[in-house]
Amino acid sequence: MTTVPVPPAGVVGVVGLGLIGGSLARAVVERGGHAVATTRSSEVRRSAAAAGITVVDDISAVVEGADLVVLAVPLPALDGALSAVADALKDASEETGPTVTDVGSVKAPIAAFGAERLGARFVPGHPMAGTEHAGWEATDPDLFEGRRWALVAEEPVALDRWATAAGVAVAVGADVVPVTSTEHDSAVGLVSHLPYALAAAVAAMLDSDPRAGLARALAAGSFADLTRVAAGHPTLGAEMAAANHHALAERLDQLATALEGLAHGLSQSDGPAHLDIEAVFAAGRAGRLRLDAARSASVQAAARTLDRDELLELGHRGGWVSSADATRPGSELVSVRACDPGGVAVPGS
Amino acid sequence: MTTVPVPPAGVVGVVGLGLIGGSLARAVVERGGHAVATTRSSEVRRSAAAAGITVVDDISAVVEGADLVVLAVPLPALDGALSAVADALKDASEETGPTVTDVGSVKAPIAAFGAERLGARFVPGHPMAGTEHAGWEATDPDLFEGRRWALVAEEPVALDRWATAAGVAVAVGADVVPVTSTEHDSAVGLVSHLPYALAAAVAAMLDSDPRAGLARALAAGSFADLTRVAAGHPTLGAEMAAANHHALAERLDQLATALEGLAHGLSQSDGPAHLDIEAVFAAGRAGRLRLDAARSASVQAAARTLDRDELLELGHRGGWVSSADATRPGSELVSVRACDPGGVAVPGS
Numbered sequence: 217m218t219t220v221p222v223p224p225a226g227v228v229g230v231v232g233l234g235l236i237g238g239s240l241a242r243a244v245v246e247r248g249g250h251a252v253a254t255t256r257s258s259e260v261r262r263s264a265a266a267a268g269i270t271v272v273d274d275i276s277a278v279v280e281g282a283d284l285v286v287l288a289v290p291l292p293a294l295d296g297a298l299s300a301v302a303d304a305l306k307d308a309s310e311e312t313g314p315t316v317t318d319v320g321s322v323k324a325p326i327a328a329f330g331a332e333r334l335g336a337r338f339v340p341g342h343p344m345a346g347t348e349h350a351g352w353e354a355t356d357p358d359l360f361e362g363r364r365w366a367l368v369a370e371e372p373v374a375l376d377r378w379a380t381a382a383g384v385a386v387a388v389g390a391d392v393v394p395v396t397s398t399e400h401d402s403a404v405g406l407v408s409h410l411p412y413a414l415a416a417a418v419a420a421m422l423d424s425d426p427r428a429g430l431a432r433a434l435a436a437g438s439f440a441d442l443t444r445v446a447a448g449h450p451t452l453g454a455e456m457a458a459a460n461h462h463a464l465a466e467r468l469d470q471l472a473t474a475l476e477g478l479a480h481g482l483s484q485s486d487g488p489a490h491l492d493i494e495a496v497f498a499a500g501r502a503g504r505l506r507l508d509a510a511r512s513a514s515v516q517a518a519a520r521t522l523d524r525d526e527l528l529e530l531g532h533r534g535g536w537v538s539s540a541d542a543t544r545p546g547s548e549l550v551s552v553r554a555c556d557p558g559g560v561a562v563p564g565s
Numbered sequence: 566m567t568t569v570p571v572p573p574a575g576v577v578g579v580v581g582l583g584l585i586g587g588s589l590a591r592a593v594v595e596r597g598g599h600a601v602a603t604t605r606s607s608e609v610r611r612s613a614a615a616a617g618i619t620v621v622d623d624i625s626a627v628v629e630g631a632d633l634v635v636l637a638v639p640l641p642a643l644d645g646a647l648s649a650v651a652d653a654l655k656d657a658s659e660e661t662g663p664t665v666t667d668v669g670s671v672k673a674p675i676a677a678f679g680a681e682r683l684g685a686r687f688v689p690g691h692p693m694a695g696t697e698h699a700g701w702e703a704t705d706p707d708l709f710e711g712r713r714w715a716l717v718a719e720e721p722v723a724l725d726r727w728a729t730a731a732g733v734a735v736a737v738g739a740d741v742v743p744v745t746s747t748e749h750d751s752a753v754g755l756v757s758h759l760p761y762a763l764a765a766a767v768a769a770m771l772d773s774d775p776r777a778g779l780a781r782a783l784a785a786g787s788f789a790d791l792t793r794v795a796a797g798h799p800t801l802g803a804e805m806a807a808a809n810h811h812a813l814a815e816r817l818d819q820l821a822t823a824l825e826g827l828a829h830g831l832s833q834s835d836g837p838a839h840l841d842i843e844a845v846f847a848a849g850r851a852g853r854l855r856l857d858a859a860r861s862a863s864v865q866a867a868a869r870t871l872d873r874d875e876l877l878e879l880g881h882r883g884g885w886v887s888s889a890d891a892t893r894p895g896s897e898l899v900s901v902r903a904c905d906p907g908g909v910a911v912p913g914s
Contacts (some may be wrong), residue, residue, distance in 0.1 A: 301726045344785040364783055393782050403780040406771060411787035414763065416849025417823045421816075422755060423852030429883030429906075431752040432859040433742050434713055436693040438760035439856075441790040446853040450846035458841050461831035467770075468828035472821040479817035482810035493806050497799035500765025503772030504795040507788075510781040534778030557778075 227252055229282025229314065230385055231275055231297055236319045236343060237288025238355035241269045243388040246357040252281045260352045269403050278303040281316060284384050286341075287318040291455045293331055294320055302333040310336060311545055315377040317341040317367070321404060322459035323397035336374035339381040341406070342366040343390060345385050350449055361389035364536060366404075369394040369527050375550045376542030378527075382552075384537050391555065394531040405463030413468060415446035428532055504549060508532055511559060517553040524548060533558045576601055577665065577733055578631025580624055580646055582609050585668045585692060586637025587704035592737040601630045609701045628663060633733050635690075636667040640804045643669055644678055651682040659685060660894055664726040666690040666716070670753060671808035672746035676717055685723035688730040689746060691715040691753070692739060699798055702914040710738035713885060714872040715753075716836045718743040718876050724899045725891030727876075731901075733890055740904065743880035753810030759820065761802050762813060764795035859883060859906060866902040873897060882907045 221454045230241045230253040238260070241251040252270045254277065255261060261271045264439040279285055279301055298318075305313050317339045318482050330338035343365040365385040369378050382392040385559045395403075422443075425431055458466055474496075481492045487514055517538045522530065527550060530537070535556040579590045579602040587609070590600040594617040601619045603626065604610060610620045621627055628634055628650055636646045647667075654662050666688045669675050679687035692714040714734040718727050718749055731741040744752075771792075806813055830841045841856065866887045874900060878884070886903040892898045 266588060272771040344783055346785070346787075362597065363785070366783060367740040393779070395779065399776055399779055400783070403774075403776050403783050406774060407780050407788040409858060411791045413824075413827060413845070414767075414791065415787070415853070416846045417827065418759070418763075419850070419852035419856065420848035421819060421852075422857060423750075423848065425755060427629065427748055427752050427881070428746055428855075428861075430742070430744065430881055431756050432748050432856050433880070433883040433885060434693055434715060434749070434752050435756040435856060435860070436695070436712070438695075438764070438794045439756040441793055442760045442763065443849070443856065444790055445787045446846075447857070448846075448850070450843050450850050453754050453846035453849075454843035457827075457846075465831040466830040468824045468831070470770060471766060472824040472828070472834050474770065475762075475817045475824070477823040478762060478766065478806075479814040479821070482814040482817070484804060494799050494803035496762070496769065497765045497795075497797075497802035497806075499769035499772065500792070500795040500799070500802075501768070503768030503770075504764070506772060506777075507768065507781050507784060507792065508796070510778075511784070531782070532776070532779055534782040536782060562612070 226283030227281055228277035228279060229253065229285040230269075230288055231285065232288040232290075232293075233257075233264055233269075233352050233355075234288060235354045235359070235397065236345065237286065238264070238352045239345070239359035240286060240288065240343075242267055242355055242389060243360060244384075245269055247387060254278050255450035257352075263352055270485070275300040279304040282314050284380055285314045285316045285317065286384075290452070291320050291322065291459050293403055294318055294326055298330050298333050298338070298362070305334070305337075313337065315339060315380040317381045319343055320459070321408065321456050323366075323368055323395070323400045325459065327397040330371050336372045337377050339373050339378050340368040341381060341385070342400065343385065344408070345390075346408075350452065358389065360385070363390050364393050366393045366395045366400050366531075368397050369524060369531070370396045371524075374546065375524060375527075376545045376547060379540040379542035379550050382537055382540035386537070391536040391538060392540065393465075393536045394527045396528060397550050399532065401460050402462045402466075405460055405467045408463045409456055409460050410467045410471065412445050412448070413457060413464060414471075415443045416450075416453060419443040419446040446553040458520055485551075513557050515555040515557045517555050519551070520554045521549050521551050522554070527552070530556055532553055575632030576630055578602065578634040579618075579637055579641075580627055580634065581635060581637040581642075581699050582606075582613055582618075582704075583639075584703045585694065585698050585768045586635065587613070587701045588694070588708035589635060589637065589668075589692075589708060589737060591616055591704055591706040592709060593733075594618055594856035596736060598736070601627055603627050606701070612701055619887070624649040628653040631663050633729055634663045634665045636665065640669050640671065640808050643667055643675055647675075647687070649678050649681050654683070654686075662686065664688060664729040665843075666730045668692055668810070670695070670757065670805050672715070672717055672744070672749045673721075674808065676746040680721050686726050687716040688722050688727050690730060690734070691749065692734065695755070695757075699801065707738065709734070713742050714739035715742045715744045715749050715880075717746050718873060718880070719745045720873075723895065724873060724876075725894045725896060728889040728891035728899050729883050731886060731889035735886070740885040740887060741889065742885045743876045745877060748881065749813045750809050751815075754809055754816045758805055758809050758813045761794050761797070762806060762817060763820075764792045765799075765802060768792040768795040822912065825910050840913070862906050863905045864904040866904050868900070869903045870898050870900050871903070876901070879903055879905055
């Protein structure tokens with residue numbers, strides 16, 4: 217568990233106490249910080265209060281008491297929550313009032329709407345910490361330990377606001393990845409939404425198979441791993457897929473083309489086709505080994521002062537930030553401890 | 566660990582001491598049985614001997630000393646091994662000499678070739694115990710504990726031979742699923758070969774992505790699970806895919822069609838399409854929950870005497886056998902303890 221106090225100075229406000237919001241509020245409290253939260257469930261209100269979270273009535277009360285407001289509501293409720301925050305802040309200047317972030321799994325539409333309503337104070341975010349479980353019952357104050365947390369750092373996000381949001385993410389154990397919303401959505405379309413859609417499609421294939429009984433009996437580790445996330449709530453999956461429909465559809469088409477190519481290769485006579493098939497598995501192995509290498513690389517954190525382009529370039533290369541401080545309000549520079557795997561050797565194929 | 570002696574009476578011969586063959590020979594020895602094995606690697610010969618396995622020079626020596634011969638060689642070497650066994654047995658009658666089985670992940674072509682060369686004594690098999698690791702170094706005497714082990718029970722396999730092979734599989738901890746080779750290949754095409762091919766295709770997609778660095782940084786549990794088996798040796802994957810190319814190509818095409826349908830739904834306006842997408846995730850959830858229910862169902866074993874059709878019907882329904890005895894050589898009945906989940910309730914969608 218990290219020993220960084222949460223937040224360095226200030227109160228974390230959380231709207232929605234499901235898996236992500238509830239885990240965050242609990243993480244803040246467990247690390248000695250102060251969390252103010254609101255939720256519609258009276259049962260969860262009681263549990264949250266018992267866990268040391270200050271429970272308030274509505275979004276405006278969260279906005280009033282917090283230095284960082286984290287909107288941890290389902291995707292379809294996010295526009296409404298952003299508007300409620302904007303209403304509560306209508307008398308605040310650009311420089312005063314809390315920084316606001318969200319935890320939605322899709323960033324481009326939310327970044328656009330949030331920028332319109334909240335301007336430079338809104339830092340769109342996405343902690344990569346979902347599981348197949350949901351709700352307060354599934355919360356875990358260590359949920360963010362060692363996880364990546366994407367935070368949009370492009371215009372019009374103020375870099376000092378970005379550093380505030382990053383500071384809280386780091387304090388609860390996450391590594392913060394600076395992203396543009398477009399790059400984020402394309403990347404998670406591949407590494408998150410595609411696996412969810414695939415898990416659902418393959419689990420449904422099993423279920424409708426005329427040999428489903430035998431197939432279930434023979435299903436081993438590879439199938440169980442592939443379909444694990446299919447157990448999640450279908451509405452969440454559909455909301456995620458619909459919100460990132462452009463990037464996900466592109467990934468699905470890309471994969472369908474690859475699978476058809478492989479199927480075609482398999483139905484050819486087995487001379488050259490066999491070589492093609494081995495090439496597919498060899499490319500897959502290389503890809504997986506490079507992923508493992510990137511994830512397990514021991515990357516030294518280095519203190520650096522970065523401008524916006526440098527910060528975004530760090531994330532583009534696969535780097536992250538393990539601490540962040542605004543140099544001053546309105547500055548176009550941010551002081552970070554940067555972990556940059558750019559120079560780390562990865563195995564060849 | 567099971568307490569059943571291995572085998573009830575007799576010696577288990579193993580050809581090939583990789584992950585499966587080596588784990589089996591070690592399992593037999595650890596459970597107080599006698600394993601005779603051959604392998605081409607002199608280093609592995611030394612390790613195997615040190616583990617209590619009787620190492621002999623070649624296949625004919627294994628055949629001579631064993632009651633059950635398990636061919637645990639790579640798929641491309643299997644026809645040669647079957648022929649070597651047939652040569653060693655050319656003077657044996659149908660009723661004398663060892664029972665022979667294999668551990669290949671594809672059954673129809675092997676069953677046909679084996680029946681031709683070895684007749685009723687050959688019981689094609691497939692323990693569902695592969696991992697992304699290979700070789701003697703990866704062997705584990707508990708590898709088969711709680712795993713399913715498919716054994717082909719259709720003509721011309723002799724049921725008393727089937728019971729001999731099943732007895733050894735049960736003794737090392739496996740549940741034995743009686744199958745036809747066609748049903749087996751179709752089922753594992755879905756639950757095993759498709760996950761391997763998908764893992765490779767998706768890991769390769771990541772690797773060739775222009776945003777691979779960022780995508781690797783954001784990859785979380787769902788992507789790691791999906792691509793785990795891509796780390797295996799590409800030659801093994803290609804051999805498996807090539808050997809079961811018909812069933813796998815069918816599954817790949819089936820999935821590609823489903824993914825294209827989902828991609829199309831995602832690019833429509835979001836009224837009815839959203840409902841369609843949720844239906845995909847709901848069907849996936851139902852499929853996964855039924856899989857979990859089938860795998861975790863507490864099924865009572867019942868002593869039964871089955872004919873061939875009843876035995877195959879048990880496997881078709883998703884059932885398995887936790888002990889097997891031939892009633893007598895040449896009998897068309899087998900005495901088993903049958904686990905039949907046919908009547909087990911599974912959750913609805």
